[in-house]
Amino acid sequence: MEKFMHALQFAAYKHRFQKRKDLDGTPYINHPIGVAYILSNEAGIKDFDLLAAALLHDTIEDTETTLGELEQEFGPRIAGIVAELTDDKNLPKAERKRLQIVNAGQLTSDAIVVRLADKIYNLRDLNRSTPVGWSEERVEEYFQWSSKVARQLFGHNVQLDTILKDLFLQRNIRFD
Amino acid sequence: MEKFMHALQFAAYKHRFQKRKDLDGTPYINHPIGVAYILSNEAGIKDFDLLAAALLHDTIEDTETTLGELEQEFGPRIAGIVAELTDDKNLPKAERKRLQIVNAGQLTSDAIVVRLADKIYNLRDLNRSTPVGWSEERVEEYFQWSSKVARQLFGHNVQLDTILKDLFLQRNIRFD
Numbered sequence: 001m002e003k004f005m006h007a008l009q010f011a012a013y014k015h016r017f018q019k020r021k022d023l024d025g026t027p028y029i030n031h032p033i034g035v036a037y038i039l040s041n042e043a044g045i046k047d048f049d050l051l052a053a054a055l056l057h058d059t060i061e062d063t064e065t066t067l068g069e070l071e072q073e074f075g076p077r078i079a080g081i082v083a084e085l086t087d088d089k090n091l092p093k094a095e096r097k098r099l100q101i102v103n104a105g106q107l108t109s110d111a112i113v114v115r116l117a118d119k120i121y122n123l124r125d126l127n128r129s130t131p132v133g134w135s136e137e138r139v140e141e142y143f144q145w146s147s148k149v150a151r152q153l154f155g156h157n158v159q160l161d162t163i164l165k166d167l168f169l170q171r172n173i174r175f176d
Numbered sequence: 177m178e179k180f181m182h183a184l185q186f187a188a189y190k191h192r193f194q195k196r197k198d199l200d201g202t203p204y205i206n207h208p209i210g211v212a213y214i215l216s217n218e219a220g221i222k223d224f225d226l227l228a229a230a231l232l233h234d235t236i237e238d239t240e241t242t243l244g245e246l247e248q249e250f251g252p253r254i255a256g257i258v259a260e261l262t263d264d265k266n267l268p269k270a271e272r273k274r275l276q277i278v279n280a281g282q283l284t285s286d287a288i289v290v291r292l293a294d295k296i297y298n299l300r301d302l303n304r305s306t307p308v309g310w311s312e313e314r315v316e317e318y319f320q321w322s323s324k325v326a327r328q329l330f331g332h333n334v335q336l337d338t339i340l341k342d343l344f345l346q347r348n349i350r351f352d
């Protein structure tokens with residue numbers, strides 16, 4: 001629990017200059033908080049280290065946080081989950097998105113549930129409000145891409161699988 | 177723990193449009209998170225309901241949240257602590273500040289530790305960066321006023337008392 005509280009403080013501080021892409025300019029920290037909340041509230045997860053990893057999941061990718069820093073502050077398990085979930089920002093965006101599909105099978109179960117909750121948050125966010133500058137086609141493509149990632153990850157948490165399948169079904173994306 | 181996670185999500189959502197008064201325009205939610213973190217990390221508090229109340233402590237005062245809403249979502253204890261910590265915004269600011277001193281003696285021990293952590297966060301924030309539009313006199317007055325509130329509240333948590341007395345001592349405010 002001490003680690004979880006530290007992760008909360010740490011993530012809020014690291015993301016303090018960032019906003020989400022919605023019209024409201026929601027503070028970025030609301031996203032990792034929402035991902036942790038999906039895991040707690042909808043997936044029934046009570047493992048504080050995993051919830052801490054959810055709070056931290058975008059810190060390496062989107063702030064100047066390093067893996068070494070996370071290892072030092074939070075230990076190898078939490079840092080490892082975040083590392084698994086970090087895209088390589090040196091690669092072009094299309095390649096990063098391709099790699100999320102290709103590499104999905106190598107993720108640990110810990111990283112998978114955080115990634116599924118991350119996808120749920122982002123898809124609900126797209127349903128709620130179209131990001132500034134996004135066309136309907138881009139939204140549709142995001143759902144298609146997310147479904148290709150998710151397809152590789154089903155089978156680790158039945159609640160998360162059900163929520164995602166419903167979100168895809170609303171866009172006529174099926175998995176049978 | 178479910179209530180705590182719900183409080184986190186709820187507070188982040190309710191404060192999503194607000195910023196702190198610092199030059200960086202830090203998201204407001206970083207403040208309640210920081211107050212909860214002081215209680216966990218520096219005061220050794222492990223009571224999740226109390227930490228949830230810390231996350232929610234400014235929701236009634238600074239957002240459209242009602243006491244009834246908090247009672248319904250979080251039950252009487254958490255809602256009660258937040259209610260104790262809510263200034264009456266119908267009153268002029270000077271009167272609200274006077275009442276914090278006068279009414280300090282009526283607070284429960286739960287509310288007192290949250291208020292002490294709130295003061296610690298705000299005083300550290302003032303030491304770190306002067307809010308936009310504040311003169312050095314105004315900062316000094318804020319320390320003086322805070323010391324008058326704090327003086328009524330000492331004796332409930334030795335760690336918090338020590339931190340506050342140090343912060344005041346740096347401004348030559350003593351309590352003997």
Ligand SMILES: [Mn+2]
Pocket residue numbers: 031057058118
């Ligand atoms: Mn994310």
Ligand SMILES: [Mn+2]
Pocket residue numbers: 207233234294
């Ligand atoms: Mn406050």
